[in-house]
Amino acid sequence: MEWLNSLEPVLKAYWIMAGVATLIFAIQTVLTFVGLDSEGADADFSGDASTDGAFPFFSLRNLVNFFLGFGWGGVCFYHSFSSHALIVLCALLTGVAFVLLFFFLIKMFLKLGRDNTFKITETLQLTADVYLSIPAEKSGKGKIQISVRGSVHEIDAMTAGEKLPTGAIARVIEIIDSQTVLVSKI
Numbered sequence: 375m376e377w378l379n380s381l382e383p384v385l386k387a388y389w390i391m392a393g394v395a396t397l398i399f400a401i402q403t404v405l406t407f408v409g410l411d412s413e414g415a416d417a418d419f420s421g422d423a424s425t426d427g428a429f430p431f432f433s434l435r436n437l438v439n440f441f442l443g444f445g446w447g448g449v450c451f452y453h454s455f456s457s458h459a460l461i462v463l464c465a466l467l468t469g470v471a472f473v474l475l476f477f478f479l480i481k482m483f484l485k486l487g488r489d490n491t492f493k494i495t496e497t498l499q500l501t502a503d504v505y506l507s508i509p510a511e512k513s514g515k516g517k518i519q520i521s522v523r524g525s526v527h528e529i530d531a532m533t534a535g536e537k538l539p540t541g542a543i544a545r546v547i548e549i550i551d552s553q554t555v556l557v558s559k560i
Contacts, residue, residue: 376551378390382461382508384448384452384458384461385448385449385452387448388445388448388449388452389445389449390445390483391441391445391557392442392446392448392449393445393450394445394447395438395441395442395444395445396442396445397444397542398438399438399439399442401437402435402438404487414418414492418429425506435476436473436476439469439472439473439475439476440469440470440472440473441469442469442472443465443468443469443470443471443472443473444465444466444468444469446461446467446468447465447466447467447468448461448462448464448465450463450468451468453489457483458492492522492525492527494529494548494549494555496522496523496555497520497522497527497529497546497549497555498546498547498548498549499545499547500520500521500522500545500546501520501543501544501545501546501560502519502520502529502543502544502545502546502557503518503519503520503541503542503543503544504516504517504518504531504538504539504540504541504542504543504552505517505518505519505528505540505556506540507538507539507540508532508533508537508538508544508557509532509533509537510533510535510537511533511534511535511538512532512533512534512556515530515531515532515554516530516531516533516538517529517530517531518531518544518546518555518557520546529553529555530553530554530555531544531546531554531555531556531557532550532554532555532556532557533556533557533559534556534558534560535558535559536559538557538559542559542560543559543560544558544559545557545558545560546555
């Protein structure tokens with residue numbers, strides 16, 4: 375404690391902010407991993423500004439993240455610059471960066487929870503490349519490669535028209551069954 379009392383008042387304030395915010399952040403993190411933050415222990419309060427409705431911009435968690443970045447930014451930049459205004463600016467930018475980093479991480483975690491299962495119905499009216507030639511008049515199956523939501527899928531295909539050679543461009547016009555589509559030449 376003597377070490378803290380020997381510091382300059384501004385640096386002392388940065389260390390106190392960093393220490394308190396780190397302690398609260400650690401408690402929040404432990405509670406999150408234990409699962410207690412989702413059973414009525416929610417301390418977030420919402421404001422008018424939000425990212426996409428999923429997370430409020432003004433929340434206790436974001437306040438802690440901001441002060442975590444602000445406090446540690448102040449501690450780290452204190453001896454780098456002689457101007458206190460520049461140190462405060464760098465600490466503010468670090469605090470904002472911590473909040474933005476939190477939003478980015480939460481956005482990435484939410485993507486993990488989405489159902490990205492491929493559904494053949496999503497191919498309707500999309501264009502595809504013929505991968506294996508498709509015989510004419512529904513006399514057999516070929517294969518197409520089609521991109522759905524950034525992923526390329528290989529699907530069995532038939533055509534009601536003329537034979538489609540490998541490399542041709544086709545449009546999916548009908549779903550025949552769970553693994554086969556009907557295509558037409560473009």
